[in-house]
Amino acid sequence: MKKVLSAYKQERSRYTYAYLLAAGLTFAAYALVVGKLLEGTTLAAALLGAAALQLYVQSRYFLHLDDKKETPRWRLVSYMFTWLTLLIVVVGSLWIMSNLNYNMMMSPNDMTKYMLEQNGKGF
Amino acid sequence: MNDVELKRDKVQLGFWLYIMTDCMLFASLFATYMILRGATNGGPGGDELFSLTFVLVETVILLTSSYLCGIANLALRHGKRKEFFATFGLTIALGIAFLAMELTEFSHLISEGHGPATSAFLSAFFTLVGLHGAHIAVGILWALVLAWALYRQGSNEDLQRKFGLFSIYWHFLDVVWIFIFTIVFALGVA
Numbered sequence: 001m002k003k004v005l006s007a008y009k010q011e012r013s014r015y016t017y018a019y020l021l022a023a024g025l026t027f028a029a030y031a032l033v034v035g036k037l038l039e040g041t042t043l044a045a046a047l048l049g050a051a052a053l054q055l056y057v058q059s060r061y062f063l064h065l066d067d068k069k070e071t072p073r074w075r076l077v078s079y080m081f082t083w084l085t086l087l088i089v090v091v092g093s094l095w096i097m098s099n100l101n102y103n104m105m106m107s108p109n110d111m112t113k114y115m116l117e118q119n120g121k122g123f
Numbered sequence: 124m125n126d127v128e129l130k131r132d133k134v135q136l137g138f139w140l141y142i143m144t145d146c147m148l149f150a151s152l153f154a155t156y157m158i159l160r161g162a163t164n165g166g167p168g169g170d171e172l173f174s175l176t177f178v179l180v181e182t183v184i185l186l187t188s189s190y191l192c193g194i195a196n197l198a199l200r201h202g203k204r205k206e207f208f209a210t211f212g213l214t215i216a217l218g219i220a221f222l223a224m225e226l227t228e229f230s231h232l233i234s235e236g237h238g239p240a241t242s243a244f245l246s247a248f249f250t251l252v253g254l255h256g257a258h259i260a261v262g263i264l265w266a267l268v269l270a271w272a273l274y275r276q277g278s279n280e281d282l283q284r285k286f287g288l289f290s291i292y293w294h295f296l297d298v299v300w301i302f303i304f305t306i307v308f309a310l311g312v313a
Contacts, residue, residue, distance in 0.1 A: 015190060018190075019186065029304070029305060033309050034175060043313055044313075051301050051306075058298050062294040074136075078139065089151060090150055097158045112163075
């Protein structure tokens, strides 16, 4: 009985560490933005880095994807594959659209302004 | 492998496939949002509309709910009935609090004239964040049904398996929220 109890507490403290780590990363991201500690691309990179770290923490300690006893291997493999496809979809879309804007020689905002002006003139 | 184990494995695979396709659905909405975030149709952008402090509170609430759901899953499997109902009750209560905050924010935006029909940016915003909220609402219903079944029947192997699926779903929604917090709100306000 005592052994069962300690296993429970051990697993529970793993969750608690992960929770504190995830909360810490969230607060760090908040502080970076509100405290204006970084700017522009550096800030974006730092925020995405914090998000990626938190993704790792939650996938590992909440979803147990690393746990060979509890989680079948195919789950980790399909998870990685989903993330790969997902990155291709998101990064690919952003790339194509920014390329399109470049070829139109206009930012999306300028495009909206232009269309509003044209609308004002009437067809 | 006997029949029961085979069935359990099939359900696990099917459920995981659902979660992975849901990931792809969210990914396409994230891509749409990131492309349209500048298309504000002359209206205010995220930097004027969002309050990061409000969202931080929402984030902590959802993260705590996700954490407690994991603890409830542990307590259930170790036969700790009291701890299970305490942590699972809090999981549900925090889920409801999160949803209430989100709906408050939505109705505030709409009443100020920043509804989903205002601009491509706001359409993309309401679709992405609203879909996550809809998932949370479904999750709360699911949780209530599970809590009722566990209360009536007590813990058994079948309900433990079902609770395992729910906890994956709930953790997954928090994983999606990490990116809503970062990409929509933190980067939107910065």
